[in-house]
Amino acid sequence: MSEYGMTIGGESVDAKETFDVLNPATGEVYAQVPDASVEQLDAAFDAAQQAYKTWKRDEAARRQALHAAGDLLMAKAGELAPILTSEQGKPLQEAMIEIMGSGWWLKHFADLQMPREVLQDDDNAFVEVVRRPMGVVAAITPWNFPWLLACWKIAPALLAGNTMVLKPSPYTPVTTLAAGRLLQEVLPAGVLNVVSGRDPLGAHMTSHPVPRKISFTGSVATGKRVAAAAADDLKRVTLELGGNDPAIVLDDADIAAVAPKLYGSAFQNNGQICSAIKRVYVPESLHDDLVDAIADIARSAKVGNGLEEGVQLGPLNNRPQLERVSELVSDAVSRGARAVAGGKAVDGPGYFHEPTILAGVEDGFRIVDEEQFGPALPIVKYRSVDEAIERANGTLFGLGGSVWGGDAERAAAVADELECGSVWVNTHLALSPGQPFGGFKWSGVGTENGHWGVEGFTEVQVRHQAKG
Numbered sequence: 001m002s003e004y005g006m007t008i009g010g011e012s013v014d015a016k017e018t019f020d021v022l023n024p025a026t027g028e029v030y031a032q033v034p035d036a037s038v039e040q041l042d043a044a045f046d047a048a049q050q051a052y053k054t055w056k057r058d059e060a061a062r063r064q065a066l067h068a069a070g071d072l073l074m075a076k077a078g079e080l081a082p083i084l085t086s087e088q089g090k091p092l093q094e095a096m097i098e099i100m101g102s103g104w105w106l107k108h109f110a111d112l113q114m115p116r117e118v119l120q121d122d123d124n125a126f127v128e129v130v131r132r133p134m135g136v137v138a139a140i141t142p143w144n145f146p147w148l149l150a151c152w153k154i155a156p157a158l159l160a161g162n163t164m165v166l167k168p169s170p171y172t173p174v175t176t177l178a179a180g181r182l183l184q185e186v187l188p189a190g191v192l193n194v195v196s197g198r199d200p201l202g203a204h205m206t207s208h209p210v211p212r213k214i215s216f217t218g219s220v221a222t223g224k225r226v227a228a229a230a231a232d233d234l235k236r237v238t239l240e241l242g243g244n245d246p247a248i249v250l251d252d253a254d255i256a257a258v259a260p261k262l263y264g265s266a267f268q269n270n271g272q273i274c275s276a277i278k279r280v281y282v283p284e285s286l287h288d289d290l291v292d293a294i295a296d297i298a299r300s301a302k303v304g305n306g307l308e309e310g311v312q313l314g315p316l317n318n319r320p321q322l323e324r325v326s327e328l329v330s331d332a333v334s335r336g337a338r339a340v341a342g343g344k345a346v347d348g349p350g351y352f353h354e355p356t357i358l359a360g361v362e363d364g365f366r367i368v369d370e371e372q373f374g375p376a377l378p379i380v381k382y383r384s385v386d387e388a389i390e391r392a393n394g395t396l397f398g399l400g401g402s403v404w405g406g407d408a409e410r411a412a413a414v415a416d417e418l419e420c421g422s423v424w425v426n427t428h429l430a431l432s433p434g435q436p437f438g439g440f441k442w443s444g445v446g447t448e449n450g451h452w453g454v455e456g457f458t459e460v461q462v463r464h465q466a467k468g
């Protein structure tokens with residue numbers, strides 16, 4: 001028996017097998033959760049299919065339910081946040097922000113009005129484009145923002161009239177299981193089903209005959225597998241994959257003002273954000289000042305168990321991720337980079353890594369070319385702005401990018417040259433539920449959030465009514 005049940009057709013359901021979820025701050029088992037069988041996955045899809053028949057019909061009821069769900073999450077944030085910290089690692093205050101933010105997301109979509117598209121209204125005909133729900137959605141989420149990213153899918157998908165089977169990452173299933181149960185108070189049975197299991201359960205979801213749409217957030221490698229599995233059945237997909245966001249600092253930037261903002265956008269959630277700053281390009285003239293300023297901040301950061309007061313950076317979420325970050329840092333140092341702050345994993349239990357600033361790094365080093373997804377930031381010198389733009393774009397990633405400078409118009413002109421889904425000027429990571437989010441190239445397919453996100457959970461239908 002596990003403490004946290006799955007939710008199938010409104011019921012709390014256990015499984016024959018369980019698997020362990022570790023607390024990344026201690027490396028110890030935090031919870032045991034159900035490992036869903038294939039039959040249980042079938043039951044979840046069946047429940048979602050049954051619920052779809054009525055859920056799709058009443059938009060007002062859906063809006064009301066989403067509001068109630070948002071209110072409930074906000075009211076229970078104090079209970080959910082410690083669970084999130086214990087399985088994910090992030091400081092408790094950030095866990096609170098994630099839960100409150102998920103409530104905000106649901107309530108935003110509860111009120112979102114879709115633009116009406118009337119193509120023709122004359123003596124001959126009334127022609128309108130309408131958006132129809134797709135049916136059952138399979139949603140698969142990662143471990144960095146387990147519940148917020150689930151709500152990026154739940155809110156628009158349910159608003160559009162779909163029902164869902166949701167599978168969290170095996171590293172962080174507990175908050176999603178707990179929140180999924182909670183939401184049964186305000187959602188009809190079968191509208192939101194939550195199943196937990198290891199990676200093969202995700203593969204079963206993508207090849208299952210019931211879902212018409214797969215909404216996936218995770219790594220590029222798995223995203224490609226999801227797309228291939230979906231192709232067989234022509235399922236629709238939205239893929240939100242990794243990023244390697246560049247920040248270009250221009251020569252008129254005020255380093256004292258910019259350094260804390262760059263640091264914040266690179267190290268929030270311990271760097272485990274798809275659209276965090278992953279590499280900084282700086283002119284030679286400002287390089288040393290910027291490195292010193294950011295390294296000072298990194299050295300003063302308080303690293304520890306996220307449940308303790310005042311901790312700013314928790315552990316990385318899992319051992320493979322810690323090993324990956326350590327490997328990329330060691331690779332850079334072995335090729336001549338300097339760790340001006342940090343530089344290594346912290347001994348002892350838990351998956352801690354010192355916040356690390358690397359100078360003397362070049363394009364071609366793995367830590368610049370690959371997604372580190374952790375607390376290590378390479379700072380790279382450039383000689384001309386054109387060269388910086390070329391290097392920023394010289395990757396298969398294309399999620400976000402930012403340009404920093406005193407002359408905002410000049411910075412915006414440089415930002416226009418970046419090939420990515422979000423460009424920011426003098427800020428980074430500015431996201432909101434009404435703003436579309438997606439990636440160019442290998443960073444993804446499709447768009448989440450805003451009315452674009454809702455459209456991603458619909459099929460286009462033309463309604464042509466002849467007149468006269």
Ligand code: TXE
Nearest residue numbers: 141142168169199202203218219222225240241242274373
């Ligand atoms: O991701 P996976 P992992 C990046 C980051 C990190 C790397 C690996 O660089 O180092 O991904 O993380 C489910 N069919 N990001 O291994 O494997 C899996 O169970 C269907 C960026 O955790 O992509 C989980 O629920 N689903 C990212 C989800 O996919 C499958 C956030 C993501 O796991 C599956 C996290 C399959 N064949 C990591 N195999 C971002 N975009 O923010 C696994 N899954």
